[in-house]
Amino acid sequence: VAEQPFVEGIDGLIGPALFSQFLITLNGPRNVLELAPHRGEEDGADFRPMRRLDHLLLVEDRSSGEPLQLVVDTGASYSVAHETVPSLNDETVHLIGVSGMTSVTKANMPLKFNLAGLSCWTRETVSADLSQISDHFGVKISAFLGFPALRSLEMSLDLRRGLIRVRRP
Numbered sequence: 001v002a003e004q005p006f007v008e009g010i011d012g013l014i015g016p017a018l019f020s021q022f023l024i025t026l027n028g029p030r031n032v033l034e035l036a037p038h039r040g041e042e043d044g045a046d047f048r049p050m051r052r053l054d055h056l057l058l059v060e061d062r063s064s065g066e067p068l069q070l071v072v073d074t075g076a077s078y079s080v081a082h083e084t085v086p087s088l089n090d091e092t093v094h095l096i097g098v099s100g101m102t103s104v105t106k107a108n109m110p111l112k113f114n115l116a117g118l119s120c121w122t123r124e125t126v127s128a129d130l131s132q133i134s135d136h137f138g139v140k141i142s143a144f145l146g147f148p149a150l151r152s153l154e155m156s157l158d159l160r161r162g163l164i165r166v167r168r169p
Contacts, residue, residue, distance in 0.1 A: 076146030
């Protein structure tokens, strides 16, 4: 819970500290969030590494050769790719989030990515200069993956051990 208002109508935010006590499973197609107690090492089957940078969940995509750092952001209405993504148009969109408002550009083509070994894509993509946030965290962030990119997937997150598993249900 925060003292400052983030977005009108929001009373507070629940962060990673609380969720790290559980194995979290997000089932997009069923709109279900499941919190299960940690059971031990058997929870690690089919999981891949991820990192936490403050409140961000970061997964590396090495499918295109050069490693890309992808932020998993289930609360975002769009995926946001770094502005070097080709085929952009000039339509500007204003996004409002917990850090304030920013202007972005809609992309004409889908964003393709590899999330924890699973090849995926989404059309709900905008482009922005992510250099400032990359500089803040000291990591070159390539994209934020929003809920539209994740809604067809089942993701299990083990924040305690820094692991993610992604499946198609």
